[in-house]
Amino acid sequence: MSLPADFLIAVRQLIPAQRLFDDPLSTLAFGTDASFYRLIPQLVVRVEAEDEVVALLQLATRFDVPVTFRAAGTSLSGQALSDSVLIVLGDQWNGREILDGGERIRLQPGVIGANANAALAPLQRKIGPDPASINAAKIGGILANNSSGMCCGTAQNSYHTLAGLRLVLADGSVLDTEDTVSVAAFRHSHAALLEQLAELGRQTRADTALAERIRHKYRLKNTTGLSLNALVDFDEPLEILSHLMVGSEGTLGFISSVTYHTVPEHPHKATALLVFPDVETCCRAVPVLKRQPVAAVELLDRRSLRSVQNMQGMPAWVRELSVNACALLVETRAASPSLLDEQIGQILHALADFPREKQVDFSTDPQVCNQLWRIRKDTFPAVGAVRPVGTTVIIEDVTFPVEALAEGVNRLLELFDRHGYTEAIIFGHALEGNLHFVFTQGFDDPAQVARYEAFMGDVAQLVAVEFGGALKAEHGTGRNMAPFVELEWGADAYALMWQIKRLLDPTGILNPDVVLSENPRIHLQNLKPLPAADAIVDKCIECGFCEPVCPSNGLTLTPRQRIVIWRDIQAKKRAGIDTRELEQAYQQQGIDSCAATGLCAQRCPVGINTGDLVRQLRTGQARQVGRADWLAGHFATALKGARLTLTAAGTARRLLGTPRLQRLSRSAQRLSGGRLPQWTPAMPQAVKWVDIPASMASDKPRVVYLPACVSRVMGPAAGSGEQMSLFDKTRALLAKAGFEVILPAGLDDLCCGQPFASKGYPEQAERKRGELLAALMQASEQGRYPVYCDTSPCTLRLLQGEPDTRLQLHDPVRFIREHLLDRLEFQPVDTPVAVHVTCSTQHLGEADALLAIARRCSTQVVVPEGIHCCGFAGDKGFTLPQLNSHALRTLKSAVGSCEQGVSTSRTCEIGLSSHSGIDYQGLVYLVDRVTRARTPAV
Template sequence: MSLPAAFLAAVERLIPRERRFDDPLSTLAFGTDASFYRLIPKLVLRVESEAEVVELLKLAHAQQVAVTFRAAGTSLSGQAISDSVLIVLGDHWNGRDIRANGAQIRLQPGVIGAQANAVLAPFQRKIGPDPASINAAKIGGIVANNSSGMCCGTAQNSYKTLAGLRLVLADGSVVDSEDPMSVAAFRQSHGALLAELAELGRQTRANSALADKIRHKYRLKNTTGFSLNALVDFDQPLDILNHLMVGSEGTLGFISAVTYDTVPDYPHKASALIVFPDVENCCRAVPLLKQQPVSAVELLDRRSLRSVENMQGMPCWVRELSAGACALLIESRAASQSLLHEQIERIMASIAEFPVEKQVDFSEDPAVYNQLWKIRKDTFPAVGAVRHTGTTVIIEDVTFPVERLAEGVNRLLELLDRHHYDEAILFGHALEGNLHFVFTQGFDDPAQVARYEAFMGEVAQLVAVEFGGALKAEHGTGRNMAPFVELEWGTEAYQLMWKIKRLLDPRGILNPDVVLSADPEIHLKNLKPLPAADEIVDKCIECGFCEPVCPSNGLTLTPRQRIVIWRDIQAKKRAGIDTTELEQAYHYHGLDTCAATGLCAQRCPVGINTGDLVRKLRAREAGHAGAADWLAGHFAAALKGTRLTLAAADTARKLLGAPRLAALSAGLRRLSGERLPQWTAVMPQPVRLHLPAAPQQTDKPRVVYLAACVSRAMGPAFADAEQVPLIDKTRALLEKAGYQVVFPAELDNLCCGQPFASKGYPEQAETKRRELIAALVKASRGGLDPIYCDTSPCTLRLVQDLQDERLEVYDPVKFIREHLLERLEFSPQAEPVAVHVTCSTQHLGEAQGLIDVVQRCTQTVVIPEGIHCCGFAGDKGFNVPELNAHALRSLQEAVQQCGEGISTSRTCEIGLSQHGGIDYHGLVYLVDRVTRAKTL
C-alpha cells in the first residue's frame, strides 16, 4: 500500500529533496540493519533537527503512517528497519555537553558511544553502557535498546545511569525533564497521560505478585519487552515515562537528547584467563567472582575457544585444551596500581580451591591482556568467517539465573547439538548469567526455516519458562523475540505492556511489530537473503561496524550498503531480472564515490575490504589497457606531462587571477559533464626537479630516498606559506640529521603502481611495483641502506606482500621515529597544529607514532573528531570533488584555531588545505622547522 498523497506532499515541503530517498537503490540500501531481517522502506528521510522530527510525527500521527527511527543500524533483532517511512539521523545530532567536571554528560542521539567516552576520557569518566558495537552504535540506539556490554552489567546500563531525557512523543509533543518550563507545559497539555501513567504505577506496585515478578526479572539482565521496572522503581509519572523510553526501541517515542550520570574509567587494569576442566567448575566460580572487585568476567566454552585456536597470533596452548574445557576471562580495574594489586590478590584467593587446566596470570602488560581479549572478541567473527555462503550468522542473547548458569550452559549446548548447529559457539557475560550463542542459519529453504522455528521455540521454553530467565539480555526484543514476550512475562505483564503502548502510541505508528506484535510468526517473516555476490564480500554479516570510517557515508553508500546492493544485483541477474537501471545507479553510488582505501577492513569483524571489491569491479570496466601499458612504459613522459599541465594552470592563474580561474574551471567542469577536473586555489604548482649526481664516497650513513611521483610533480600551492617542494625539504632534513641521501636511478620512470591499481589495471600496477623494487634493491646496495618513502600511500603499496626481506622501507613517521629523533634536538613551537592521520598511515600501524612525533614539535595537537579518511583518494579529489568535500565537511570548524595542518600524503594535503582553510604540509616541514642537528 502506498503512502497517503497528503502525507507525501507535506513531507516534500518539510524535507529538502537531497534528504528524501525513494529510489530503488537507496530504499534497498537503507532496508538493511545488522539483523537477519529485511524490509524495504517506501520513503527514507534524513532529519537534521528536532523541529523536523516533531512535524513529521504530527503528519504521521494525523495520516496514520508508520515510522521507524534509525541511528547506526547496528541492532541485531530487526528493530531498525521499516516497510513504511524510515527516519535516519543526519549530521546535526552530534551535540554533547559535559557537566560537573565529567560527572554528567548530555548527548544528542547521533553521538557515537566511543566519541562520548573520548570526550569524557580527560576526566577519567565514561558512560555506563559498553556494547561491543560502541565504536559504531549511536547514543539514540544505545538508550532505545538499553544496550549494555562486557563491563556494564545491570548497575551501569542506560536505565540505571539515566539523569534526564528530552523526548518527542507520537503526537509530536516535546518534553525535556531537565527544563522546568518544558515540564510545566507538558503537565498542562498532557496531564491526562501523566495521570494514567501514575495510576498504572500505583496499580502495579499494589499488585504484589506482579511487582515481585518485575523486581525478580530485573535482578537479571533483561531487555525483553518494555521496562516494566519503571512502574515499580518510580512513582513520579515523568520519571516513569523517561525510564519506559529506555529499551523501548523507538516504539514509544523519539529520544532527542539524554543526560547520563557517568561512571569512573579507572586508568589501571589487568586481565587473566582461567581455564577450568569443565563447565560445572567454571560456572561455580562465577558467583564467588561476582562478590569480588572485578569489572568483567567473560565465559568462553570449548567450542568458542576452538573457533579461534588456529588464528594468527593465538597462543599454541589454546589448541591443546581438553574437550570439556571452559574458560573465564577476568578483568579488574582500579584508580591506583597498588589498589589493583590488592584486588587481584582477593580475586585469585576467592577461586583458589577450584581445579584449573590452564592459567594465564593477571597481567597489566597491554600486549598480554590485549591478546587475551582478542581470544574473546574474535569468537563471533570466527563463526562468520567459516559459514557457508548464503547463510547468515545469528547471535542470540539470553540470561540464566547465575546460580543455575552451569545447568543452563549444558542444556543450551544439548539443544544446539540436537538441532545440528554443529558450528555454534557459546560465550557471554558470566557475572550476569548472560550468554550469547552464535550459529549459522540459512533461510532459503523451508526446511531450514522450520529447523530455526523449532530450535527457537525450545530455547524460549528452556530459558523463559523452565529457568525463569530472560530471552533478551541486551540486544533488544525487536521482531525476533516479539512473539515470545508473553511466554516469558505471562499474560498479566504482557497486557500491561500493551496498555503502555496504546497510551503512548494510540494510533500504533511507532515502529509496529517491534517489541510487541499481534503476529505470532513475525520472527519468521521478512528474513533477509544473503546471496553469493563475490568471494571478497560473501562473508559480510552486514553489521555496519564499517560505516563510521567511510568517507562516503551520508553522501552515497557505505561499505555495508555497497555489499547489500551488489548482492541484490547478482541475485536478480541469476533470477533473470533486468538490473540495468540498478547497475547504472550503482556505478556512481557504489564505484565512483568509493575511496577504496580499506579503512572498512580495520573495523570489519571478518576483515572485509570493500575497496577490493570496488577495484575488482573497476577492473572489469577498465577498457584502456593499451593506454595503461603505454603509461607504464613511458612513465617519465607522463610525469612530464603532469608538470606541464600544472605549469599551464599556474600560468592561467597568473594571467586571470585565482578567483576568475576557479570560476572558469568550475564552468568548464559543468560543461564537460563533470569529466574535467576543477582548479582551486590549493592546486599544486609544478616541481622543478634537480637531482644530485652520483653519490660521493663518505663516512655518513646512507639513506635511499624514494620520492613518490606526486612529490616529483606537485609542489606547494601558489599561496602556501611554505614554498620549498617536499622533495627538497625532505632531503634537507635528512642531511641535517647526518645522512647521505641517495636517489634510485631513473627516478622519473619509477612508480609503486598505486595509480594503476586504483583505476582497475592490476597487471600494469604489479609491473611498476616490481620495477621499483628492483631499482630499490640496487640503490640500497642489496638492502644495506634503509629506504625512505616520502608518501605513506606509496609506502603501504610497497610493503604489502613485500617478498624481498632484504629491503627496509619506511614511511616518514617510522623513519623519523626510529632514525631521526636521536639525531635532532626539538624546540616545540607554541602554535597549535592539526594532524590528519591518512588511511595508509593507519594501515601501516603508525597512527599513534605520527601523533607522538607531532607532540614533540608543538605544545598543542588538534585531531579533528570523526574524520577518518579525507576522501581525496589519489585523484578522486580532482574528479569526484564532492567525496572529498563531504568527508571533510566538519574540518574547518575543528581546526580554526590552528595555523597549520600536518599529514603524510601530498594529494590528501590538497583537499585538507581546501576544506580546512589552513595549509596542510608533510610531516617533515614541521620537524625541520623545530629542530637542529644534535651534536653526536
Template sequence: MSLPADFLTGARRLIPPERLFDDPLSTLAFGTDASFYRLIPKLVVRVESEAEVVRLLHLAARYQVPVTFRAAGTSLSGQAISDSVLVVLGDYWNGREIRDGGNQIRLQPGVIGAQANAVLAPLGRKIGPDPASINACKIGGIVANNASGMCCGTAQNSYQTLAGMRLVLADGTVLDSEDERGVAAFRQSHAALLEQLAELGRETRANTALAERIRHKYRLKNTTGLSLNALVDFDDPLDILTHLMVGSEGTLGFISSVTYNTVPEYPHKASALIVFPDVDTCCRAVPVLKQQPVAAVELLDRRSLRSVQNQPGLPDWVAGLSDGACALLIESRAASQSLLHEQLAQIRSALAPFPVEQQVDFTEDPAVSGQLWAIRKGTFPAVGAVRATGTTVIIEDVTFPVEQLAAGVHRLIALFEKHGYDEAIIFGHALEGNLHFVFTQGFEDPAQVARYEAFMGDVAELVAVEFGGSLKAEHGTGRNMAPFVEQEWGSDAYQLMWRIKRLLDPQGILNPDVVLSDDPQIHLKNLKPLPAANNIVDKCIECGFCEPVCPSNGLTLTPRQRIVIWRDIQAKKRAGIDTRELEAVYQYQGIDSCAATGLCAERCPVGINTGDLVRELRASQAAYPDRAAWLAKHFAGALKGVRFTLRAADLAHRLLGAPRLQRWSEGARKLSGARLPSWTPALPQPVKLVPLLDQWQSGKPRVVYLPACISRSMGPARSDSEQMPLIDKTRALLEKAGYEVVLPAQLDGLCCGQPFASKGYPEQAEAKRNELLAALREASRNGQDPIYCDTSPCTLSLVDGEADGLDIFDPVRFIRTHLFQRLTFTPQAQPVAVHVTCSTQHLGEGHALIEIARRCSTNVVVPEGIHCCGFAGDKGFNLPELNDHALRTLKPVVQHCSEGVSTSRTCEIGLSSHSGVDYHSLVYLVDRVTCPKSD
C-alpha cells in the first residue's frame, strides 16, 4: 500500500530532495538493520534537526502514516526497520555538553557511545551503559533500547543513570525536562495526559501484587516490554514519562537529547580467566563473586571456549579442557593500584574453596587482558564465521535468577539438543544471570521456520514461565519477542503497557508491531534472506559495526549496504530478474565511490573487507589489461609524465592564481563529464629526478630508503610552509640519527603495485610488487639492513603477504623502534593535527603515531570521527566528492593548529585542501624537534 500523495507532497516541502529516498536501491539499503528481519520502507527521510522531526510527526499524524526512528541500526530484534516511513539521523545530531566536571553529560542521539566515553575519559568518567556495539551504536539507540553490557548491570543502565531528557511526543510536542519554563508550560498544555500518567502510577502502586511483580522483574536485567518500573519508582508524572521513554524502542516518542549521570572509569584494572570443572561449580561461584569488588564476570560454556580455542594468543590448554568445563572471565577495577591489589586478594580468597581445572590468574598487563577479553568478544563472530551460507546467526538474550543460573544453563543446552542446534553456544553476563546464546538458523523453507518457532516457544516457556526470568535482558523486545510479552508479564501488566502505548501514541503510528503487537506470528514474518553473493562477503551478518569508519557513509553506501545490495543483485539474477538498472545505479553507489581501504575489516566481527569485494568487481570490469601491463613495464616514464603534469599545473597556478585556476578547473571538469581530475591549491609541486646515492662503507649502520612513487613525483604544495621535498627531509633525518642511507637501484621504475591493484589489475600489481621486493632484497644485502618506506600505504602493500623475510618499516614503526634511542625530542608548544591513515591503522601503528606526535608537541589534536580521508589514492582527484564528504567536519576542529601530520602524501593533499592547514609527513615534525643524542 503506497503512502498518501498529500503526505509525500508535504514531506517534499519539508525536507530537501537530497535527503528523501524512495528509489529501490536506497530503500533496500536503509531497510536493513542488524536483526534477522527485513522490511523495505516506502520512504527514507534523513532528518537534521528537531524542528524537522516535529513537522514530520505533525504530517504523519495528519495522514496516519506510521513512522520508525533509526539511529545506527545495530539493533538485533527488529526494532529499527519499517515498511512505511523510516526516519534516520543525519550529521547534525552530534552535540555533547559536559557538566559538573564530567559528573553529567548531555548528548544528542547521533553521538556514538564510544565518542561520549572518549570526551569523558580525561575526566575519569564514562556513561553507564556499555553495550558490545558501543563503537557503532548511537545514544538514541542506547537509550531507546535501555542497552547495557558487560559491566553495566542493572545499576548503571540508561534508566538508572538518567538525569534529564528532551523528547518529542507523537503529537509533535517538545518537552525538555531540564527547562523549567518549558516544563511549566507542558504541565499546563498537557495536564490531562500527565494526570492520566499519574493515575496509572497510583493504580499500579495500589495493586500490591502487580507492583511487587514489577519490582521483582527489574531486580533482574530486563528489557522485555515497556519500562513499567517507571510507574512504581516515581510519582511525578514527568519523571514517569521520561523513564517510560527509556527502553520504549521508538514506540512512544522521539528522544532528541539525554543527560546522563556518569560513572567512574577507574584507571587500574586486572583480568583473570578461571575454568571450573563443570557448569554447577562455575555457577555456584557467581553469587559469591557478586559480593566481591568485581566490575565484570562473563560466563563461557565449553562450546564457547571450543569455538575460539584456536584463536591466536589463547593458552594451549584450552583445547584440552574437559567436555563439561565452564569458565568465568573476571575483571576488577580500582582508583589506585594498591586498592586493586587489595581487591584481587579478596577475590582470590573468595574463590579459594572452588575446584579449578585451569586458569590464567589476574593480570594487570593490558596485552594479556586484551587477549582474555578477545576470547569473550570472539565467541559470537566465531559462530557467525562458520555458519552455512544462506543462514543467519541469531543471538538471543535471556535472564535467569542468579541462584538458578546453573539449572538454566543445563536446560538451555537440553533445548539445543532437542531442536538440533548443535553449533549453539552460551556466554553472558553472569553477575546478572544474563545469558546470550548464539545459534545459526535458515529461513529458506517452512520446515526451518517451524523449527525456529518451536524452539522459541520452548525458550519462552522455560525462561519466562518456569524460571520467572526475562526473555530480553538488554537487546530490546523488538519484533522478536513482541508475541511473548504477555506470556512473560501476565495479563495485567501487558494491558497496562497497551494503555501507556495508546495514551502516548493514540493513532498507533510510532513503530507499530515493535514491543507490543496484536499479531502472535509477527516474529515469524518478514524474515531476512541472506543469499549467497560472493565468498568474500557471504559471512556478513549485517551488524553495521563497519559503518562509522566508512568515508562514503552518508554520501553513497556503507560496507553493510554494499553487501546487502550485491546480495540482492545476485539473488535476482538467479531468479531470472533483469538487474541492469539496479547494477547501473550500484556502479557509482557501490563500486566507484568505495575507497576500498579496508577499514571496515578492522571493525567487522567476522573480518570481512568489503574493499576486497569492490576490487574484485573492478577487476571484472577492467578493460585495459594491455595498457596496465605496458604501464608496469614503463613505470619510470609514467612518473616523468606525472611530474610534467604537475609542472604544467604549477605553472598555471603561478600565472593565473589559485582562485581563477580553480574556477577554470571546475568548469573544465564539468564540461568533461567529470573525466578530468579536480585541481586544488594543495596540489603538489613536482619533485626533481632522484639521484642515486653513492654507497660507501662509513662504519655507520645502513638503512635502505624506499621513497614511494608518490614521494618521487609529488613535492610540497606551493603554499606549504615546508618546501623541502620529503625525500630530502627523510634522508636528512636518517643521517641525523647516524644512518648511512642507501637507495634501491633503478628506483624510478619501481612500484609496490598498489595503484594497479586499486584499479582492478591484480596480476600487474603482483608483478610490480615482486620486482620491488627483489630490488629491496639486493639493496638490503639479503635482508641484513632495515628497509624504510616513507609512505604507509606502500608499506602495507609490501608487508601484506609474503615479503621474503625482509624487515620493511613504515615511518611510524621505524621512528619508534630506531630513532627514539638515537634522537632527543624537545616538544614544541604549537598545536599539531594528526591524521592516522587507513594503512597506518592496518599496520597496527595508529596509537604509536599519536604517541610520536605527543613527543613532538604538547598540544596534539586527533579529529573525532575521521577514520579515512576518502582520498583513496587518486579518488581525491577523480571523485572529489568522496574526499569532500569524508572531511566535511575537519576544518572547525583543526583550524587553530600550526600544521598537520600524516604518513601518506595523497591523504595530505586532501587534508590540506579541507582544513586550511598544511599537512605533510610526520618526518617534518620529528626532524624539527629532534637533535642527535649526545652519547
C-alpha cells in the first residue's frame, strides 16, 4: 500500500528535501540491516531533532502510517526494517553528559557504544552493556534491544543499569523521567495510561504463577518478547513504563535520551584458556566459575575451535585437540595487580579437580590475551568466510539454565546433524547459559526454506519448551522469533504483551510485526537475497560494522550499502532487467564518492575491502590509458606542471586576494563538474625542487630518504606559520639525529603508483611502483640502509604486493620510533596538539606508535572522536570537496583548543587545515620542534 499523498505533503513541509529519500537506490540501500531479512521502505527520513520525531509520529498516527526507527542497523533479527517509513538518526543525536564523576552518563541515541566508553575511560568506568557490535552499534539500538555481551551478564544490562529515560510515545507526547516538570505534566496528561499500567502491574503480581514465571525467565538472559519483568519489579507506573521501553525494539516508542548507571572498568586483567576433554566436564565447570571473581567465561565447542585452527597466527596446539574437546576462555579483572593475583589463585583452586586436556595459563600480557580472545572472536567470521556464495550466515542465541548447559549443547549438536547443518558451531557466554550457534543457510529455493523452518521449529521446542530457556538471549526478538513468543511464554503472558502494545501503540503504527506478530510465518517472509556480485565482496554478511569508519557515511553510501546495491545490479542483469538508471545513480553514490581507503576492511568480520571493488570498477571504466601511459613515462614533466599550477594559484591569490579567489575557484569547480580542483587557503605553495646529492660521509649512519611526489611538489600553505618544506624539515631532523641522507637517483621520475591505482590504471601503477622499488634497492645498496618515506600512503603502497624483504621500508612513525627516539632528547610542550591518524597509518599498524610519539612531544594530545578518514583520498579533496568537508564536519569543534595538528600525509593535511581552523603539518615538524640531539654519554 502506497503512502497517503497528504502524509507525504506534510512530511515534505516538515523535513528538508535533502533528508528525505524515496529514490530506488536509497530505499534499497536502507532496506538492509544485519539480519537475513529485507524490506524496502517507501520513504526514508533522516531526523535531526526530537521535535521532528514528535511531528512525524503525530502525522503517522493521523494518517495510520507505520514507522520504524533505526540507529546503526546492526540488529540481527530484522527489527530495523520497514516497507513503509524508516526513520534514521542523523548527526545531531550524539550528545553525552558525564554525571556524578562518572557514576552516571546521559546519552543521546546516536552515540556509538564504544564512544560512550571512551568518554568514561579516564574515570575507569563504562556502560554496562558490552555487545560484540559495540564499535558500531548506537545507544538507541543497544537500549531498545536490551543488548548485553561477554561481560555484561544480566546484572549490568540496560534494564538493570537504567537511571533515567526521555521518550516519545506513539501519540507524540514526550516524557523525561529525570525532569520533574515533564513528569508532572505527563502524570496530568496521561493519568489514564499510567493507571492502566499500574493496574496491569497489580494484576500480574497478584497472579502468583505468572509472576514467578516472569521472575524465572529474567534470571536467565532473555530478550524474547516485551520486558514483562517491569510489571513485577516495580509498582510505580513511570518506572514500569520506562523499563518496558528497554528491549521493546521500537514497538512502544522512541528513545531520545537515556541515563545509565555506569559500572567499574578495572584496569588490570588476565586471560586464560582451559580446554576440557568433553562438553560435560566443561559445562560442569561453569557453575563453579560463576561463584568466582570472573568477568567473562566464553565457551567454545570443538567445532568452533576447528573453524579457526588453520587461520594465520593461531597456535599449533588448537589443531591437535581431541574430537570431543570443549574450551572455556576465562577473564578476570581487578582494581590492582595484587588483587588480580589473588583472584587468579582463587579461580585455579576452584577448578583444581577438573581434568584439562590443555591449558593456557592466566596471562596479563596483552599479546597473549589478544591471541586468546582472537580464537573466540574469529569463530563467527570463520564460518562466514567459507560459506557458499549466495548463502547467508545466521547467528542465533539461546539461553539454557546453567545447570542444564551440557545437555543443551549436546542436544543442539544433535539438531545440527539431524537437519544437515554440518558446518554449524557453538560458542557463547557460559556464565549465563547463553549459547550462540552459527550456521550457513540458503533461501533461494523452497527446500532450503523448509529445512530452516523445520530446524527452527525444533530449536524452539528444545529451548523454550523442554528446557524452559530463552529463544533470544541478547539479539532481540525481531521478526525472527516473533512467531515463537507465545510458545516460550504461554498464552497468558503473551496476551499481557499484546495488552501493553495496544495500550502504548493503539493504532499499531510502531514497527509492526516486530516482537509481536499475528503472522505465524513472518520469520519466513521477506528473506534477504545475497546473490553473487564479485569475489571481492561475496562473503559480505551486511553486518554494518564497517559503516562508522567510512567517510561517505551520511553523504552517499556506506561500504555495506555499496555492496547491497552492486549485488542487486548484478542480480537484475542476470534476470534481464534494465539497470541503466540504477547504475547511473550508483556511479556517483557508489563509485565516484568512495574514498577507497580500505578502513572498512579493518572493521569487517571477514576482511572485505570495499575499496578494492570500487577500484576494480574504476579500472573497467578507465578510458584514458594513453594519457596514463604518457604520465607514467614523463612523470618528472608532470610534476613540473603541477608546480607551475601551484605557482600560478599563488600568483592569483596575491593579485585577487584570498576571499575572491576562493569564490571564483568554487564556481569554476562546480561548473566544470569537478574536473577543476577547488582552491582553499590551505592550498600548498609550490616547492622549488632541486636534486641534492649526498656527501656520503663515512662516519655517519645512512638512510635512504624517499620524499613522496606530493612532498616534492607541495610546500606549506602561504598562511602557514611554518614555511620550511617537508623535504627540508625532514633532512634537518635526520641530520639532527646524526644521519647521512641518501636520495634515490632520478628522484623526480619516481612514484609509488598510488595516483594511477586510485584512478583505475593498475598496469601503470605497478610499472611505477616497480621502478621505484628498483631505485630504492640500488640506493640502499640492496637493503643495507633503511629507507625512510615521508608519507604514509606511499609507504603502504610500496609494502603491498610482497616487495623484496631485504628492503627496510619505513613510514615516518616507524622510522622515528625505531631510529630516532634514542638519538633525540624530547622536551614536550604543554599546548594541545591534534593528531590525525591517517588510513595508511592504521593499515601499517602504527596508530598506537603515532600517538605514543605525539605524547612524547605534547602533554595534551587530542584525537578527534569519529574521524577515522579525512575523505581527502588523494585528490578527491580537490575534485570532490564535499566528501572531505562531510568527513571532517565535526573536526573544528573537536580541535578548537589546539594550536597545531599533525599527520603523516601532505594531502590529508590540506583538508584537515581547511576544516579545522588550525594548521596541520607532518609529524616531523612537531618532533623537530621539541627535540635536540642527544648528548653522547661520557
